Amino acid sequence: MQRQAATFEGGPLLILAGAGSGKTSVLTTRIAYLVSGRDIAPQSILAVTFTNKAAFEIKERLKRLLGDKALGLWLGTFHSVGLRILKKHGHLTGINKDLTIYDDDDQLRLVKNVMNELGIGEKAFSPKAILYCIDRAKNEGIFPEDYKKSCANDFFSERVSEVYSLYQKRLRQMNALDFGDLICEPMRLFSLYPDVLSFYRENFRHILVDEYQDTNRSQYLLMKELASYHRNICAVGDPDQSIYAWRGADIRNILEFEKDWKDAVVMRLEQNYRSTKRILQASNSVIEKNKTRYEKALWTEKKEGAPVIYRECKNEHDEARLILGRIKEARDEDPSHGYRDFSVFYRTNAQSRVFEEHFIREGMPYTIVGGIRFYERQEIKDSLSYLRVAINPGDTISLKRIINVPPRGIGAVTLEEVEKIARGEDITLYEGFREAIKRGIIKKQEQVEFFRILEDIKKESPPPPPHEIALKLLEDTGYLKMWEKEKTEESYQRIENIHELVSAIKDFESNSGENPSLSDFLEHVSLVSDVDAYDTGSDRVTLMTLHSAKGLEFPVVFIVGLEEGLFPHAMARERENDVEEERRLFYVGMTRAKERLFLSSARERTIFGELRYRSPSRFISEIEPGFLEIIGAEKPPEGKVEEKVLEEKVFYTMEDTQIEHPREYCWQVGMKVSHPSFGTGIIKATEGMGEKTKLTVCFPGAGTKKLLARYTYLIPVPF
Secondary structure, three states, rough: HHHHHOOOOOOOOOOOOOOOHHHHHHHHHHOOOOHOOOOOOOHHHEEEEEOOHHHHHHHHHHHHHHHHHHHHEEEEEHHHHHHHHHHHHHHHOOOOOEEEOOOHHHHHHHHHHHHHHHHOOOOOOOHHHHHHHHHHHHOOOHHHHHHHHHOOOHHHHHHHHHHHHHHHHHHOOOEEOOOOHHHHHHHHHHOOOOOHHHHHHHHEEEEEEOOOOHHHHHHHHHHHHHOOOOOOOOEEEOOOOOOOOOHOOOOOOHHHHHHEEEEEEEEEEEOOOOOOOHHHHHHHHHOOOOOOOOOOOOOOOOOOOOEEEEOOOOOOOHHHHHHHHHHHHHHHHOOOHHHHEEEEEEEEEHHHHHHHHHHHHHHHOOOEEEOOHHHHHHHEEEHHHHHHHHHHHOHHHHHHHHHOOOOOOHHHHHHHHHHHHHHHHOHHHHHHHHHHHHHHHHHHOHHHHHHHHHHHHOOOOOOOHHHHHHHHHHHHHHHHHHHHHHHHHHHHHHHHHHHHHHHHHHHHHHHHHOOOOHHHHHHHHHHHOOOOOOOOOOOOOOEEEEEOOOOOOOOEEEEEEOOOOEEHHHHHHHHHHHHHHHHHHHHHHHHEEEEEEEEEEEEEEOOOOOOOOEEEHHHHOOOOOHHHHEEOOOOOOOOOOOOEEEEEEEOOOOOOOOOOOOOOOOOOOOOEEOOOOOEEEEEEEEOOOOOHHHHEEOOOOOOEEEHHHOOOOOEEEEO
């Protein structure tokens, strides 16, 4: 079946690739077949992946198969492909090559700036909630002008529309893009310049899309447009592993592939090459409970293997001790096992704390995927901001971050004065500072010198290597000296990190081929994800969320915190579609295991400083008994419930969650809201502000409830 998929002649093809069925091999071999067996020019093939890690793996395999021919291939993530199109043709819509890509933190800063400009208070409207809505709109391919038409007199949506419009205008002024723009702007480009769309349509004779089940509407529309001429689209994916609806992914894209492409051929890769029979059978018995899926049953020729083991622990500390003990036992039984062979998966980032404490205490080496990344550290964000401004002076967010770091006498009052000049002249903040220098408002030597240094960087001809530019800039502006003066252990660590950044730039130069620029490095950093940064070579136990585990595999896997309200998550328990996605997430975790799979839960867990009694996840009971060995499971004490109701205030187990729904809104009487347990209701009264907001909500099926908004997961829903 792999061979049939790899050598398919042409036309729409859907490859349903089950977990561990070798889809990367099929994708790689199909590309090699098209180039060597069908004489398709590499530059006429577009292959899209979801992570840089996957793209790198395919690229390395193709180098071995095709040699230099692999270099001409269009291969990368959706965002990197979108960026490549914009770098080539973005000038038609006013996008300069030396652009800046904003991450989540930059986007939030810009939203706050825009809200301040519009006089919209952060206490009335959460910047995170507004940014979430903007991001969702871009995932759906909805531009500001279209969003405004859809507001339908909804007060919150109207405010979002105002912010969205100005947010987008400011991005353009700063020659900056966010991640949503990397898909939406190519779509806008194609709609305004049909000849450019025709160029790409005709050029891409074959299009291959990995992880098709995780595409959002914008990505789906982009691929559909590009494939409409030659109609040679190969979508590879598995509906059973669709776990990113909270990020905009639409499972219907893969389920309705045959509707979009009437002559589509569907092939199923059902042989699993990763897991033992027991692990696979247990996983199949869970996922078959989902209704929204293509029918398929994974099988393997591997050995029977040990049963999946489930253990109910007393509390989260007992759970951590249990896993520590299991790892030690496994290493004693088989000394060939390294620490890298073990991984602990959890539903929410907050669960890592207890494991970290116990691992540190026992001296067990570990690494966290999805914790504070290197590029998110203060000194690295500062350093990157310096580099961004040097390349793109219009980048206001980065300029504001470093304008007075180290102190140059440019405080809030001076900054506000310059911002008034910029707004009045309708120019960027950088240009506003240049104007302020002319007017004598900015006149201190260190202030003027700062701008001279930034401008001199671009004047050197020929330009020095990027790593030399970076080091010189950080030295000349006094940023490195600022940390050297502190002379603390922390400041020395920060200096080491800055030098590590310079080393990273040098490594990028060595591995990127033809004369990469500093701008190329900044783009590379912007597109790096948590999983891309995961080091498979270090001998450490891996701790990560189940979402981060997608695409990885380990000999021994522990899935922890299998409790109702935690996994499946509280906000998903009453909606069937959400429960199905949680089940798919569990299935993804189970199928990462190659040899052994351990499941655990806690009877008690401390949440928000209070001890809560827990009940085992429904997913445990969904595993066929013949594939599961249960150890030490007990029922919680009689009369205890997982959710605690005191004086009609409901406190839920809402720990730090991967599901990125906003929790802060401008709550209003008459607003329709959705609650994970009580269903849909109407707000009848509000009391207090901010974290002290209390809501009186009437739920037709559960009566009237008084809720403390801070601890209750309510989501506004349209009428």
